[in-house]
Amino acid sequence: MSYAGKIEPPTAPSLVGPEPLEIDLDVNGQRVAVKVDPATTLVEVLRNTLGLTGTKIGCDRGACSACSVWLDGDVIASCMTFALDVRGRKIVTIEGLSKGDRLHPVQEAFIEHDALQCGFCTPGMIMSCARLVERNPQCTLDEVRQAVSGHLCRCGTYPNVFKATLAAAASVSGSKEAQK
Structure with missing residues (x-):
C-alpha cells in the first residue's frame, strides 16, 4: 500500500519530573x-x-x-x-456544588432524608447522585442504585440515600416543569 504524503513518526511524550x-x-x-x-x-x-x-x-x-x-x-x-x-x-x-449559601438539591435532600451517618462516604455519594439527577431528573430507583454501586457506606445508609436522591430528582424535575 502506498501513501501520497510522508507519514511522520509519532513524537515522543515529554518527560516530567522528578522535580515538582x-x-x-x-x-x-x-x-x-x-x-x-x-x-x-x-x-x-x-x-x-x-x-x-x-x-x-x-x-x-x-x-x-x-x-x-x-x-x-x-x-x-x-x-x-x-x-x-x-x-x-x-x-x-x-x-x-452549592451556589453561595444555597445547597444543591441533592445536598438538601441528603440532610432532609437523613442520608448520612458518619458522613465519610457522604461527599462521594452526593457527587454521584447529583450527577445522576442533573443528567436525568426522572431517574429511577434502579438508576440511583447503579449510580452509587461503587460507593462503600459502612453505616449502611443506602435506603436513605435512595430516598434522598429520588426526592431531589422529583424536586428538580418539578421545578423544570414549573419553568415551562
Whole structure:
C-alpha cells in the first residue's frame, strides 16, 4: 500500500519530573496554580494543597468512591487520578456544588432524608447522585442504585440515600416543569 504524503513518526511524550512543576487547575470554577510532584494525585492536591477537605480519602485505591469528584462532568475517583492529567479540565468538588449559601438539591435532600451517618462516604455519594439527577431528573430507583454501586457506606445508609436522591430528582424535575 502506498501513501501520497510522508507519514511522520509519532513524537515522543515529554518527560516530567522528578522535580515538582507548577500547573494550573480549574477547580470549582476558579483557576488555581499549584506546584506538584508528578506522582501527586488529584485528591492530595484538593485536600492538602487547596484545603478542600470535603473530598475524602477512604481506601486510596479507587474501591470505595469517597474521593469522587466531577471531571468535565463525569464522576471519577480522584485518588486514582494524577493531578498532572487534569490540567485544562474542569474539576468540581463537593464544595463546588452549592451556589453561595444555597445547597444543591441533592445536598438538601441528603440532610432532609437523613442520608448520612458518619458522613465519610457522604461527599462521594452526593457527587454521584447529583450527577445522576442533573443528567436525568426522572431517574429511577434502579438508576440511583447503579449510580452509587461503587460507593462503600459502612453505616449502611443506602435506603436513605435512595430516598434522598429520588426526592431531589422529583424536586428538580418539578421545578423544570414549573419553568415551562
